Amino acid sequence: AARITSSLSRLTLFTPPSYVCLTPHSRSYYTPKDPNYKYFRPNFAFKRKHYNPKFKKDRWLKVTKVELPEIDTKDDVDKMTPDEIRAKMKEKGIQPTRPWQEKPIVISSTAGTFEPYVPPEGDGKLSTTSKAGAKQKFQFLEKKGKSMMAIRKIRQYDEDFDPKDFAEEAQKIYIDTHKALADFDKVRLHQTVTERAYPIVTHQAHRSTIRWHFLGSLEPPRVVHARCTDVITTDNIFAQITVRFHTKQILAVYDRFGRLQHGSEVVARDVLEYVVFEKHIANTYGIWRIHDKIIPDWMPPRQPTLKTYKIEEIKEEEEATPSDKESKDGVAAELEKPSISVAHA
């Protein structure tokens, strides 16, 4: 009836009485009830809401409320502090678990390099056979230096220790590590690399293909530094020896899709590195493994990557680590890649 009157009103000059409100039918927008009118004809064309708001609450009561679970994907448990996690668990009524398991802790590697070696500037730039190079030769392992004392300590536990033989052994371990990394053989990697260095060495190695070839050493490997530290007890001694390698290598890194990301398979580069090897000498079954690499400040930067990238702004807080500086794949963060930068004259 209301519709008929409205259509009639459109056709003729018939106007309804002033106390009745004839709003235009609209499907797209809602026209609220005008309080100035006593009889307000509802808009049946607007289907998104019920035309009579008088019984809204009753209609709402008909539906049984069900508590929907909060599946907050934004809730990253890794980033929450223990207090926040405790609060959340209380909210949800979850009891905290009691760690009944008691597992033995085995300390098999230290957390860093003790008294790291500071390589002298200009190392590797001049050939030792030239006059200037000969002048530059440094006293390696003076008779009464700390390194000599450390080596004596190592000889206490391991009688047949000789730095020269060790340097050769170290090179073998170095080559083994790189080959294992290229094959991504975890078992061999664990045998040649300490636990502290393992995550750094294998950073993003599982999603790239690495091809590495060792062409030869330009200078024989040399032990340049040695230190001994003890962890917790004075008997628990770890020995750290820094070995200097000057070698020729080929490195090519391909990303997940087989595209060349870094280096080249054809061009060889000269690599000067100072690698720290560690052994738990107090342990009879301790083995020499790669622990750390020393990158001096004067070392020229690495070969630039083949693709361009944006440098993210470093936040003022200390959260930003060096790897955040480049928003690219963490090629810069990989420690064990040879620093393909020193171009030998």
Added chain:
Amino acid sequence: GLRVLKSNTFQPISGLATRGYLASIAGQPGGQSTGVLAAHGEPNRCGLHTSSALCWERPTGPRKFLTHNQTVFPPTPFGEQPRPAFVCHMKKNIKYSPSKMWYVACLVRGLRIDDAINQLKFVHKKGSVAARETLEEAKELAVKEHNVEFASNLWVSESFVGKGMIIRGYRRHARRRFGKVEYKYCHYFVTLEEGDPPEHYYPFRRPRTPQELLEEWMEEQRRRTIIKSL
């Protein structure tokens, strides 16, 4: 009820069950000994699990899609076209009906990433917000982890919806009648590929060239026959 509560915990649980509350307890007896002072560098890492550490909670929800992000392809041989990069991303448990989300997913297929995000800004649907977030996250991931050089050089190659859990409720009607109410969840999956999108995403939808039309007409004409004739 309780299962729903447990589903709030994130997956995977099994990895966390071995790590207690403290970051330092990482020992494993025998075999390869682990360094305690390991360089993980996450001071506030905590394991959160609802059930006891001994029982393993079965992971729920979609898990296989993201494994595509871990496949490593061999280096392309010399002379062949380089393989375009792709990244798979998903958003789980969006409180939206999958059938309604389907419309949003269909809109975005075959568009460039920037166009897709801009279009979703003006879609008046609840699911468009979730879809937009997924696309933006996927774009960032592509640059950070999958060696994509230019973030805008991506296009949406796959965009589809999966059914999530359904929580059932009920409501009463007039005259002692009841109706069921379903609260639906969905998962949204997206694959971004590097490069230019194809001209026609659906090959059957592309307009036919004049030559193709002519051939089709010719074939139709040739197919005509007078039945039961010699």
